Amino acid sequence: MSFRLAALAAASASVLTVVGLIALPGSAAANSGSFTQVSSFGSNPGNLAMYEYAPAGLHGGAPLVVALHGCTQTATDYYNDSGWAELADRYGFAVVFPQTSSSNNSLSCFSWFDSTKDTRGNGEAASVKSMVDHAVAQYGSDAKRVFVTGLSAGAGMTADLLADYPDVFAGGSVDSGLPAQCATSQSAASGCQQNNQNLTPAQWGDKVRNSDPGYTGPWPRVAVWQGTSDYTVYPVNATELRDQWTNVWGIGQTPSSTQSLTGGTTESVYDDANGRPAVEVYSISGMGHGLAVNPGSGTAQCGQTGAYFLNTICSSYYTALFWGLDQTGSPSASSSPTASPSPTPSSSPSTSPSGSPTASPSPSGGYTPTCYTAANYYQVTAGRAHDVGGIAYANGSNASLGLDNVFYSHTLEETSAGYYVIADSGCPA
Missing domain, CATH: 3.40.50.1820 (Alpha/Beta hydrolase fold, catalytic domain)
Incomplete structure (x- = not known):
């Protein structure tokens, strides 16, 4: 949604x-x-x-x-x-x-x-x-x-x-x-x-x-x-x-x-x-x-x-x-x-049908980055980016993705919890 x-x-x-x-x-x-x-x-x-x-x-x-x-x-x-x-x-x-x-x-x-x-x-x-x-x-x-x-x-x-x-x-x-x-x-x-x-x-x-x-x-x-x-x-x-x-x-x-x-x-x-x-x-x-x-x-x-x-x-x-x-x-x-009892914390980020997550090797800090490829609009709706004046920006890094619509796409890599960077050149396999 x-x-x-x-x-x-x-x-x-x-x-x-x-x-x-x-x-x-x-x-x-x-x-x-x-x-x-x-x-x-x-x-x-x-x-x-x-x-x-x-x-x-x-x-x-x-x-x-x-x-x-x-x-x-x-x-x-x-x-x-x-x-x-x-x-x-x-x-x-x-x-x-x-x-x-x-x-x-x-x-x-x-x-x-x-x-x-x-x-x-x-x-x-x-x-x-x-x-x-x-x-x-x-x-x-x-x-x-x-x-x-x-x-x-x-x-x-x-x-x-x-x-x-x-x-x-x-x-x-x-x-x-x-x-x-x-x-x-x-x-x-x-x-x-x-x-x-x-x-x-x-x-x-x-x-x-x-x-x-x-x-x-x-x-x-x-x-x-x-x-x-x-x-x-x-x-x-x-x-x-x-x-x-x-x-x-x-x-x-x-x-x-x-x-x-x-x-x-x-x-x-x-x-x-x-x-x-x-x-x-x-x-x-x-x-x-x-x-x-x-x-x-x-x-x-x-x-x-x-x-x-x-x-x-x-x-x-x-x-x-x-x-x-x-x-x-x-x-x-x-x-x-x-x-109240607490469930075991989930390590999986929330995903959107529009994103294609691929796991990459864990860095020395112990966090396993995840990549998502999707149109800017869906990056925003999935909570990986945000909109300011019609422009989408990656959450965390605030990197500009361009117009917030379904015509422009980017791959975002979550390098730490809630922090996304542009990884259009490819994510670690």
Whole structure:
């Protein structure tokens, strides 16, 4: 899939940051329930489609998760590859997969940057709230255990929804996304993606508090997932998200604890006044733009790889633990991922159907380089390069590849994790 978050209008897409996802065939594990579209779910001012998944034999009083796709993705793509359907079967909860379309946005992006669509009671945000109300009634879900997650544009909308409806969502997960209400216009979107906004934690927190004036808590518990080599939604957004939600919770920006997880992931935990995790930030070393997945049959594994579904760690699994979806009772009884088993780190980079990897001998540093030959467009969508003003640049080395399109191709050699150089003259055999 190709995922372009800030290409927000067809006429101006070439001058905005590339952040999209183009669907590839999914290969989700067999699930016990059925993935279906709900034709009527109530008020729909945002013109969204509702899809849902519930495992067979789902009991009343179970949690509900809302999972938002990225630009040019569909609900089916996210159902297939994100791992949430697998976890719904394992732990027993329903999942709502909202879907936007090209009639709303030329690249089917959720409108996280438009205050007429991403604010309480308006547009797409109001449509998602209608879906939640419908699903809670349909499945008898626990209204105090409703959660929302999303990737990139879907993550930007996730942060907005947490701010808009803190009375609805008990927790959220912002994956390669942006702080709530970072941009309030299309023209400001790219600046949010790439630049430090130089706001204090209190100013960030005010953007949440002003989204639902008069609300005083309890606040949603927020997970933030970010790759250190993301050149689409820059890592500064994770810092800003941390500042925003720790301020909302009234806690400091120094973590209560940190630990290393699989896939080069560092988890930083920020506890509330009662010593329970309120905000968790997961930084994945060398990972580009996408959702962290880790296919396999292990306890801590889930998801399917593809462009922008990157094989590092199963973020959905650790998010589920953070929210307490593996537990019974209220969200306050939830466990922290710190006690969870970790899978064996994967040494294989995420691959794209467009790339042709060939391994080369291991250098003295012990890293085995891998080469990928593909059109510039597919190098970008696979997370090996990034786009600035319509030009593709190799991640790490920032070597110019030329126009970001399907007509120009290069071979990139990954000489160390997340660091790519041009190797058109050939890679080591």
